[in-house]
Amino acid sequence: MTALGALFYLLAAVMLAAAGLAATRRNPIHAVCCAVIAFLASGGLFAVLGAPLPGALQVVVYAGAIMVLFLFIIMLLGLPVGAGPLPAARLALPAVLGAATFVSLFVLAGADPAGRLPLPAATAAPGNVGAVLFGDYWLAVEAVSILLFAALAAVLLLGKAKRNPTDGGKPA
Amino acid sequence: MNVPLSHVLAVASLLFVIGGVCAVARRSVLMILVGVEFMLTAASLAFVGGALAHGNLDGQAAAILIMGLAAAEAALGLALLVHAKRGGATADIDGYDRLGGQ
Numbered sequence: 138m139t140a141l142g143a144l145f146y147l148l149a150a151v152m153l154a155a156a157g158l159a160a161t162r163r164n165p166i167h168a169v170c171c172a173v174i175a176f177l178a179s180g181g182l183f184a185v186l187g188a189p190l191p192g193a194l195q196v197v198v199y200a201g202a203i204m205v206l207f208l209f210i211i212m213l214l215g216l217p218v219g220a221g222p223l224p225a226a227r228l229a230l231p232a233v234l235g236a237a238t239f240v241s242l243f244v245l246a247g248a249d250p251a252g253r254l255p256l257p258a259a260t261a262a263p264g265n266v267g268a269v270l271f272g273d274y275w276l277a278v279e280a281v282s283i284l285l286f287a288a289l290a291a292v293l294l295l296g297k298a299k300r301n302p303t304d305g306g307k308p309a
Numbered sequence: 310m311n312v313p314l315s316h317v318l319a320v321a322s323l324l325f326v327i328g329g330v331c332a333v334a335r336r337s338v339l340m341i342l343v344g345v346e347f348m349l350t351a352a353s354l355a356f357v358g359g360a361l362a363h364g365n366l367d368g369q370a371a372a373i374l375i376m377g378l379a380a381a382e383a384a385l386g387l388a389l390l391v392h393a394k395r396g397g398a399t400a401d402i403d404g405y406d407r408l409g410g411q
Contacts, residue, residue, distance in 0.1 A: 142311035149320040156324055156347055160331035165339055172343050179324075179350050183372070186317065188357045191372040195353075198376050203346065203383045207339065210387045214394050216339065223334065231334040235326040242322035252315035256361050261369060269366040270373060277370075281377035288381035292388040298395075 141258055145185045152178035161228070163219030169207045176200040186256075190263040317358030325351035338393075338400050342386045349379045 152175050159171035176199040183192035246252060270278060328347025335341055353372040360368025390400060398404055 139311050145312050145316075153320065153323055153327065156327045156331075159343060160327050160334070160340075160347075165337060168340060168343065172346070175324075175347070176350065179354060182320075182354060183357050186354075186357045187361045188369045188372065191353065191357060191369050191376070194373060194376055195350075198380060199346070199350070203380060206383060206387060207343065210391065211339065214391065214400065216337065216400050228330070228334050231330045234333070235330040238329065239322055239326040242325070243319055246315050246318035246322065249315075252318065252362075253313045255311050255313055256317070256358070257364070259361060259364070261360075261366055266366050266369050266373070270370040273367070274370050274374065277374050281374055281381075284381050285377060288385045292384055295388045295392040298392060 139258070141185055145182065148178045148181045148185060151175075152182060161222045163221060163223055165211050165216050165218070166208065169204055169211065172207075173200050173204045176204060187259045187261055188266075189260060190266045314358055314362040317361075318355055321351045321355040321358065324348075324354065336402050338386075338390050338402055338405075341402060342383060346379055346383065349375055349382075 155171045155175035155178060159168045159175060162168040162171060177196060180192045180195035180200065183189075183195055325348050328344045328349075328351060331344030331347060332341045333344075335344065353375045356368040356371045356375070358368075360366060360372075393405075394400065
């Protein structure tokens with residue numbers, strides 16, 4: 138096994154363990170910190186799979202911006218804090234359904250014989266990714282930018298919603 | 310690399326299932342959003358693995374687009390949560406059972 142292959146399995150184990158911890162912690166701050174570790178490991182996985190630009194963006198956007206936003210919201214709202222893992226009874230049915238989903242996905246992924254060939258070790262230059270993104274996928278980039286603008290407008294609207302005096306003080 | 314594509318897809322589907330279980334089993338709106346983020350990351354991972362296997366960059370472009378989508382989704386979801394908390398609601402999903410009205 139090459140060093141890259143060993144790094145892939147190591148990062149995958151770290152990511153899956155951190156994601157599993159994040160899914161089962163009742164304290165939201167612990168859960169979000171575990172999720173940050175999972176997203177950092179997934180950024181490393183992207184880099185190992187030859188995608189340094191998505192890997193760096195994963196660290197900057199997910200672990201750096203989105204999860205910090207989650208932590209900020211938890212601290213701003215003072216969400217109730219539980220201790221320890223979730224009760225097993227509540228996890229049982231979703232875990233059974235999830236296991237069935239995983240088995241069917243695994244069978245689907247393993248059905249392709251080409252999927253058993255070892256992947257080549259390649260690295261994509263960020264400039265080439267940008268050329269593909271803004272060349273072949275310019276329409277999708279524009280759609281995402283409009284989506285982000287719509288989200289920004291909606292967040293501003295929700296943040297500025299004033300209390301309506303004729304409605305018993307409920308927010309408009 | 311010495312890693313077959315099926316192993317990458319297995320890791321991605323395991324992360325997807327963990328995110329799905331997190332989104333279904335948790336009652337806090339915030340943890341449901343975290344579960345959805347895990348599912349989106351799993352999709353990006355499958356895209357990046359597919360890009361390496363097929364030797365083109367379309368999958369990496371899709372992963373970057375998914376990140377923009379996830380950023381918009383997280384921002385809007387958290388703003389809705391803050392708005393609901395300001396209106397007196399809890400962060401517990403069991404309380405969200407009305408389409409309109411209060």
